[in-house]
Ligand SMILES: Nc1ncnc2c1ncn2[C@@H]1O[C@H](COP(=O)(O)OP(=O)(O)OP(=O)(O)O)[C@@H](O)[C@H]1O
């Protein structure tokens with residue numbers, strides 16, 4: 001054999017054995033046979049083929065061959081024993097070579113183990129794959145790159161309810177038309193199914209006409225970085241969608257309830273707040289009413305006291321007054337007599353003259369002459385003041401009644417202003433804001449007295465210079481008059497006492513403390529009210545409120561028939 005032939009033989013991957021059928025000896029074996037069976041080069045020559053081929057069928061074959069029945073063998077499974085006695089699965093063929101008188105048998109074998117293992121692994125993988133495909137809860141559709149259905153699992157057929165005859169017919173177009181015709185999103189799904197070689201992954205929702213909702217995802221299928229198809233996975237998420245919707249609905253419902261409840265609570269809160277405010281106002285009114293009641297009770301008892309005192313003082317003052325009048329004229333007469341006696345003095349005897357002189361000096365007749373009229377005048381003045389006070393007290397306690405009449409209050413204010421103008425003009429600028437109120441039924445002179453007292457007080461409260469504002473107004477059946485000053489204000493602890501008779505903060509001899517009590521009495525008599533608001537350092541406002549018309553005529557007990 002040439003070297004080239006030998007080289008060719010040794011580079012052939014198949015195991016090659018040339019066997020003499022009569023002796024069953026291996027005449028020639030190539031390098032692949034030596035290396036596959038673990039023999040050193042050349043060691044196979046001389047061995048019998050049955051040292052290598054030990055399967056029963058091979059033993060029978062070689063027996064037949066030795067007996068002259070040389071048969072070719074095509075691609076048969078066999079097992080070769082290697083030098084260590086291990087078995088190597090192979091696929092073998094035998095060719096009968098007849099060159100001379102003696103045929104020779106050429107055995108060619110290929111180790112079948114790797115092929116076999118790969119096939120088995122492939123089969124196993126395929127079976128795992130298909131089991132996986134079937135066991136997934138999703139419907140799987142695989143399209144090849146022509147858009148033809150490559151495979152689909154059972155779940156796909158079930159979830160789309162594809163009729164069995166469609167499946168049997170294996171008409172891809174019919175199946176795909178069937179599924180796209182069942183959903184609202186026919187066109188988008190159709191486009192996705194057509195775009196098989198698109199490299200993007202897709203995800204979306206499909207709404208089945210029967211109300212179910214499918215989630216569809218698709219991704220390209222690669223083979224060696226080449227897109228060979230596309231896998232679509234469909235999942236029925238109807239229950240999840242329904243549950244989510246139910247959850248959303250109940251959340252919305254709850255939110256609505258919470259909003260409603262919050263609104264209810266807010267309304268209740270508002271109501272409570274309002275009620276609390278009303279309560280506060282009510283309590284304040286109650287306190288005011290109680291204070292007014294206390295005040296009017298106190299004023300009523302003070303009024304009674306004042307009336308009693310006035311009455312008691314009135315009589316003695318009356319007779320002291322008339323006695324003083326008489327006394328003044330008697331004293332004048334006595335002085336006249338003394339003057340007459342004095343004129344007769346020169347005619348008196350000296351002793352008598354001296355006696356008279358002594359008496360004159362002892363009693364200081366000259367001083368008496370000067371002082372007695374003064375004393376009498378002062379006493380009469382003092383008594384007049386007492387009379388005025390008694391009159392004020394009487395007014396305060398409604399002792400005197402004059403005729404009631406309809407009068408213009410603003411005109412009354414004007415005339416009062418004229419009377420007190422001398423008092424006010426250096427102290428304050430007077431601002432008038434008359435509303436033009438109608439006439440009211442009243443005792444106008446007494447009301448003027450009230451206004452006068454308020455104006456004088458306002459002026460006294462202003463220390464250097466300020467403003468006195470006079471306002472009037474009409475509220476339903478009531479008129480009101482406000483006298484406001486920018487004076488020193490009233491201390492809170494005095495506010496409750498200013499209407500008491502004889503309450504004054506003025507120095508002794510400056511104020512009697514009867515001005516406001518008189519005003520109070522007069523306003524009471526008119527069925528009106530007098531209120532005060534004051535802030536120390538800022539000023540004071542007195543507000544007098546009077547009814548337009550007096551209720552039934554007041555009958556004064558003193559004037560009663
Ligand atoms: N406008 C006012 N501003 C500040 N204090 C006032 C005002 N009006 C009254 N008062 C206070 O009220 C007290 C009582 O006032 P009321 O007019 O009754 O008496 P009076 O002014 O003191 O004396 P009179 O009998 O001479 O009026 C006053 O002494 C004064 O303290």
Ligand SMILES: [Mg+2]
Pocket residue numbers: 453456457511514515516
């Ligand atoms: Mg006064």
